[in-house]
Amino acid sequence: MGDVILTMKGIDKSFPGVHALDHVDLEVRRGEVHALMGENGAGKSTLMKVLTGIYKKDSGTITYEGREVEFQNTREAQDAGVVIVHQELNMVGDLTVAQNIFIGREPKKGIRIDDKKMIEDSKALFDELHIDINPREKMNELTVGKQQMCEIAKAISHHAKLIIFDEPSAALTEKEIADLFNIIRDLRKKNLGIVYISHRMDEIKVITDRVTVMRDGCYVGTLVTKDCTKEDIINMMVGRVIYEEPKTHSMVPKDAPVVLKVENLNAGRMVQDVSFELRKGEILGFSGLMGAGRTETARAIFGADPKQSGKISIMGKDGQLHEVTINSPQDAVKAGIGYLSEDRKRYGIVVEKSITENSTLASMEDFCNGPFINKVKEKKAAEKYIKELATKTPSADQLVVNLSGGNQQKVVIAKWLVRNSDILIFDEPTRGIDVGAKNEIYKLMNKLVSEGKSIIMISSEMTEILRMSDRIVIMCEGRKTGELMIEEATQERIMDKATRNID
C-alpha cells in the first residue's frame, strides 16, 4: 500500500427527513482495494455521490492527492481522475465498444472522427488490461460481464487514479468475476486507489485490503481485511441481530393443494421450458443470478410479456386446477394473480397519485356504481389496509411519491389485497427498502401465507431466500436448474445449481 490518495473526513449530508450521512470518514491509499460495506441504505452510494459531485455535502472535508477538493460534477471528478464504475452500465447499446469508450472525446482528423485511431487506442487499452474484446463490436452484443469490462476500460482511459466499483459483481458469472478480479489486481499493481462496494462477503475477503463499514449513515469502523473474520464484518454492519435464522423446515403440509401449475413455459430466450407448482400457503423462492430469467418467467406468467408456449393452470373455486389463458395482465388479475415488480416506481405504483388511488387501482369495479367512483368507500378500503399493513403515512390522501420504499411496497401489497388476489408474485420484495422495513415486509409475507395466500418470491439475496422460502426453484440462463425443499437447501447447493449452465 502506498500513500493516502483520498481522505474524506466528517462528511455530513441531510435530505429532508433523512440524515443520510452522519460525519462519515473514509481513507483510501494508492495501491489498495478498499471495501465499502453496509446494508442497503447504509449510505455507501450517497458517500460516493458526494465524492464525485453528484450531491453537495453539508459539511466535512475531502482531501484528494493532498489538496482539499469539492468537485461540482462528475465531469470535474473525472478530469481529476476519480471515476465510478456503476452497477447499472452507462453504455449506448447501438454504438460500438470503441465509440462508447471515447464518447464525448472522440479523436479527430480534421472535422472527421478518426475511427481508426479510436479502435487502435481501444485495442491498446484492452491489451493493457488483458481484456479480450473486439472494439468494433456493438455494445449490446456483448454479455453483461464484457460490458462491465468496457466500462472499466473507459474509466482507465480517463487516466483514473481512483476508481470506485459500485457492486460490480452483481450481474456477473463466477468466471466473469474471476476476470474482474484479475483486472482489479492489475490496477492495484499500477498503484491506483480502488473503492469496492459490494454485499458479497466472500469477495471482500478475496480481493480487498481494508474494509470500511457503514451503518445507517454512520461510520462504524475500518479493518484490515486479512486480520478480521466474516463475522466481525457482519457484526459491524448490522450492529444488532437482524437476520433471523434461516427457515429450517416448511410449515406447509406436503399434501397442500396446488394453486398454480406452470408447465413447459417458453417465452423468448430468457424463459425456456420452465415448469413448477405452487402450493397453497407456500412461499416459493426463485433463486438465481441476475439475468437467470426469473423476472421474465414471472412476467410471462402474468401476461406482461408474450409467451410462445406453455400451460398455466390455476385452482378454481371448486378446488380443482383449471387451465387458464393469460394473454394480458388483465387476464392474470382476473385469474387471481398479483404481481409486485422489482422496479416499483416504474411498474408498481403511480407515484404522483395518492395512496387511495393506488390501493384501488386494480379493483375499481368494486368501488364504482356504474361508471362513477364511490370515493368514500374507496378511501375506507385504503385506510383499512394502511392500518392492517401499518403503512406509515399521515393520511390516505398522501401522494405515494412522498413515502419511503418500504411503505411504497406496502401500498403495492395493499393494491393486491384490495383486489383479493390469491397468488402474489413478489419480485425482489425488499429491494431499496431499509433494514427495519425489510423485517416488516417479511412479517407481512408470512402473515399473508398463513391466511391462505400463496407467494412466489423472486430474490437475489441468498439470506432472503433461505429465510423466507418453503421451497426454492433455482434458475440459470432461462432454464430451471433445480428445486430444493428448504430443509435441504444450503447456500452452496443453491449457488451450485444457479451456475449450472455456465461453463
Next chain:
Amino acid sequence: MTKKKSKLLGDQRFIVLLVIIALITVYVIFSKEFRKYSSILSMLDFSYYDILMAIGVTFPLITAGVDLSIGTGMVCYALIGGTLVRNYNCPVAVAMLVCILLGCGIGLLNGVLIGIMGLPPFLATLCTCMITRGIGSRCSATPWPTLKQPGGWFHSIFKLTFGSGRGAFKFPIGIILMIILVLVMEFVLNHTRFGRYTIAIGSNKEATILSGINVKFYHVMDYVICGLFAGLAAIAYAAVTPTVQPGTGAGLELDAIGGVFVGGVAATGGYGSIIGTFAGVFVIVLLKTGLPYIGLQANWQQIITGFVLIGAVLIDIIKRKRAVAKQ
C-alpha cells in the same frame, strides 16, 4: 399534506385567473370598443369552438399524448355537415349529429392507431390531420357550406335573441352550455373510472397495465372523447363563421392545445383539470380576440401567446423540480 397538494395544484389555475383578470383590466382601460356588450358577445362567440376542442384534447394530453387532428377535423366535419344542409336539404339536427359522429369516428381511428397499433400520438394525429383536411376539401360540393339556414333555430343555439331589430337583446347562452360541459367533464375526469384510468395512464402507463386494467380500451376512448368534442366544436365553428372555408382549420388545434397547457395540464401527462383547461383556453381567446382592441395586430397575439405558453409550462416544470427536491 392534502392542503399542500391542493395548494400546489391550485397554483396554476389561480395564476391563470389573475392573468385573465389582468388582461380584461388592460383591455377595459385602454379600449372603449372593448367595453361594449357587443364586443363581449362576439368574443364569446369565437371562444366556443376553442373551448370545446380544448376540453376534448385535455384527455389525450393527460395521457401524455396529443391530438393534432382536431383543428382540421373540426373544419372537415363542419364542411361535410354544411354541405349536407346546403346541397341535400338535410335537416340541421341530422347534420349536427353527423358532425359529432364523424368526430367520434376520426377519434376512434386516432385511438386505434395510438392505443392499439402503438403509433406515436404526434405522428398518428399528424396523419389524420392531413387526412381530414383533404377529406374536408373534397367533400365541399357547394361554395357556401354552412349549418345556418335563414330564419332557422340554429342561430340561437349559442345566442338567445330577445326582441327584434336594433333594440334586440342578445344573451350568450353558449357560455352557460360551456360551463355545464366543463363541469360535467370535470366530474368525468375526477369521479369516473374512465377519468381515473386516463390519469393513471398518463402518470404511469406500465403500472396501470400491470394492475390488470384494459389500458388499450381506455386509451382509445380518450381519443374518441377528444374526437367527440372536435365534432361539437364543428357545430360551434359553423355557428360563428359565415361559411366554412375548405382547406382551413390547420393551426386552430394549437390554440386549444396551448390553452390546455396554460390551464395547467402537466406537460408530461398525468395531471390536469377541465376547469383549468377552461381558464387556460380563455386566456388564449382573450389574447386572440382582445389584442386588436388595444391596437396590436394579430401577429402579436401569436408572439405573446407563445411566451405565455412557455411561462405556463415552465411553471409546471419548476413545480415538479421543487417537488422532487423536497424528496
